[in-house]
Structures are given as C-alpha cells and as structure tokens.
Amino acid sequence: MATEDGGSGLNIHPMDQFLVKPLFGNDGTISMFTVTNVTLWLAIAVGCVVALMVLGTRGRAIVPSRSQSIAEVIYGFVHKMVEDIAGKEGLKYFPYIFTLFIFILVANVIGLLPTSFTTTSHIAVTATMAIAVFLVVTVLGFVKNGASFLSLFWISSAPLVLRPILALIEVISYFVRPVSHSIRLAGNMMAGHAVIKVFAGFAVVYWIAPASIVAITAIYALETLVVCIQAYVFTILTCVYLNDALHPHH
C-alpha cells in the first residue's frame, strides 16, 4: 500500500481503523492470548447482548418495557424466519441461529459508534462463524439423513446426462459457501467504514468540508441500514443451509 506522507495535508488512511493492536504492553507483539482491541470490542458486544436479552427481559412484564419489547421483537422476527425457511424441524436449532443473529447485529451496530472498532470487519471473526455454520450443517446433514444427504448434489429432476456436471457444480458451490458467507459480511463492513473514513479524510480541505460532512451523514445512514441487512442476510443464509441439511431432497 502507498504510504507516502506528502506535505499536502491530505493524508487519507482509510484502512488504519482496522489495525489490530494489543491493549496492554507496548512491544506490539500479538500472540494467541494477547488481549487486543478486537477482544475488547467482541467482549463489549457480548456484554450488550447479555444486557439486552437477560437484564432487559428480567421483568417479564405483561406490558413490556422498552428494552423488553426490543428483545421480544428481535426474538419473534428470528423465530418466524427460522420457521418459514427451515420448517418446524428447524426450530430445534433456533437458539444457535438466534445467537448468531443477535451477536452479528450488535457487533455491527457497535462498530458504527465513532472511535469504536468493527470486529465483524475482520475475516478472522466472520470466518470463524461461517466455518462453524458449515461444519454444523454438514455434520447435521449426515447425522439426520445418513448417506442420502449426498442426494443434495445429485439432482434427480435434471436429465441424466446433465447430472454429473450439475453434481460437480453443486459440490463446488457447497464448498465455497463458507467463503462467500464470511467475506460477504466482512467485506460489507470493511468497505462501508473505509468509505466513511475516506470522506472524513476529505474534510481537511476547507472548501470541501461541508460537502464531506453531508456525505458522511448520508453514508452513515446507509451503513445503519447495511449493518442490519447484513446480519439478516448472514442469518437467513444459515437458515437456508440448515434447510438443505434437514431436507436434502430437491
């Protein structure tokens, strides 16, 4: 990456916000158990989820408080989504899918706070979740259906000549699922925050600054939409994969 520091005053480093830094100690080395800013913001996201879902719904009131109604709306939304896409059998795995949704949603929204760190912009974080989903779904498919899970790749409604070719395509598309699943979320988060940072970099030139602030506001509004949609998309794809594992017959 170009790192020239000219005297022009326009130094835009949009990717600097994604640097992983250790919180304690200044030698800058990161080993497996170093507490970094990623660790901190992941912990904050988990803390917010606990605060919303456990402390917020503690009252169990008939007329819900504000935090309780937020939690209930999210719960009902995900419950309906799992039931619609994966069917009644899929509801058994609702806790896992709900955990994924609420964690991604909260981590994304917290990442939008100024000076915070977007943990979901790191492929390491999203790939962990995507690979977990992939393994769970694959194991579940074989446990539930045995060898007939492989009929997911053998499309019996297609002409016989085409079936081997389609099987190859289906196998490839099955194995790139965790790649697209993880990079979709990480890429969207990274790109959105980098764009905001680029416009923030333009603000140092005084005659562009008003336009820059308007642009940041507009893109921030767009990002608020995008973070929710990406959490939704990640979850709905998990439901689709789960449905494939539970009902592999086309």
Add this chain to the structure above:
Amino acid sequence: MAIEGDLVQMGAYVGAGLACTGMGGAAVGVGHVVGNYLSGALRNPAAAAGQTATMFIGIAFAEALGIFSFLVALLLMFAV
C-alpha cells in the same frame, strides 16, 4: 523510458484493480433481482410480503459472485 520498481508488484496491483470490475457485475445482478421483485410486488402487493426472504436469498447468491472478484483483489493485494 525505464520503469523503476517491482514490475510483478505493479502487475498485482493492476490486476487487483481489474478484478474489482467484477463487482460491477454483481451490482447489476443485485439491481436486477430487486427491480424484478419490486415490479412483481407492485403488480401483486398481497403476495409481496411472503417473498422478501426469497429476494434476500437471491441477493445473497448474486452478491456471492461479486465477492469472489473482491476475494481475488484481496489475494492479489496481500497474498501474492
């Protein structure tokens, strides 16, 4: 005119930029999915609510191919 610097590095950066044009295709695809959803939804608004999930799945699959070009760009920038 002599070119100074690492020619392979330059090629990787040019390739990364070219790979990003693939994302334009994903943009066309996503726009097509949503546009067709909307035109269908305006013809039959009663059936629209039940199909939003299908639309998002379609968006996700169309977007996946743009993600692959983004992945190629990332690999050229940081891995090659």
